[in-house]
Amino acid sequence: MLTDYNLSDLINMAPPGAVMPFGVAVTMVAGGFMVGAIITPDMSRFNRxxxxxFWMTFLSLFLGELIVNTLGVLMAHAVKSPDVVSIMLTLGGWLSASLVIFATIKINDMNLYGASLGTSNFLDTAFGMKMSRSTITLVIGILGTLGSVLGILDRFVGFLTLLGVALPPVGGIIIVDYFILKRSRKVLDISRAQNKLPDTVENINPIAIVSWICAFLVGYFIQWGIPAFNSLFTAAVLYWVGNLIFASTAEK
Structure with missing residues (x-):
């Protein structure tokens, strides 16, 4: 599709529009990647x-994301448009545009699965509400469609920036909890060996919630450095210190 364009010119072409600060750009990219990292367990739960x-994650991120995003940038430069459908119609006609549409349906199917699973688990854990998963899926699908019709994509950059500071703290807390503090590690290892879920799990972790809120505020309001990394590091440190303080207090 780029045979009529000089590849070197496209690579060296200055990006159109206002220059974006490096930290904001990294946070936007991190937002998309962090969403994938957080919902990967939902997608990989059926892997053998x-x-x-590992190979699912490696191939999709380093080969799929890197190659697809690079080609997307080059094609956007060639057409001088940020609209994906317009780019594909210009360079490849309706066939290419149709492939993008069907690929988007598949991706949104995975997004809907993760959102429905998370919402169902949240309602059950926080409020004891056991709603039908099909109902939850239908409601979230309708809300997502309405948001698209109302032009939510016009706020996509701001949404990615928000995700870039809201989701990294979750990853930081999970890493500290599992690899450093090793809370419930033994229970998880036993249940994994038995090929079943643990019999009991904690409903709410106050230290994790407070750490996440504080880390989100740090990432959102402090623009020094890279906000995504700031929020991740803050959550990890606060969660680690909070658990150490709680453990020492409990021993007394």
């Missing part, structure tokens, strides 16, 4: 082993 999870 750890090796399958």
């Amino acid at each position: 082993n750890i090796k399958d999870v």
Whole structure:
């Protein structure tokens, strides 16, 4: 599709529009990647082993994302448009545009699955509400469609920036909890060996919630450095210190 364009010129072409600060750009990209990282367990739960999870993640991120995003940037430069459908119609006609549309349907199917699963778990854990998963899926799908019709994509950059500071703290808390503090590690290892879920889990972790809120505020309001990394690091440190303080207080 780029045979009529000089690849070197496209690569060296200055990006159109206002220059975006490096920290904001990294936070936007991190927002998309962090969403994938957080919902990866939902997608990999049916994989046979750890090796399958690794290759699924490696191929999709480093080959799929890197190559697709690079081609997307080059095509956007060629057409001088940020609209994906317009780009594909100009360079490849209706066939290319149709492929993009069907690929988007598949991606949104995965997004809907993760959102429905998370919402169902949240309602059950926080409020004891056991709603039908099909109902939750239908409601979220309708809300997402309405948002698209009302032009939510016009706020997509701001939404990615918000995700870039809201989701990294979740990853920081999970990493500290599992790899450093090793809370419930033994229970998880036993249940994994038995190929079943743990019999009991904690409903609410106050330290995790407070750490997430504080980290989100730090990432959102402090623009020094890279906000995504600021929020992740803040959440990890606060959660680690908070658990150490709680443990020492409980021993007394």
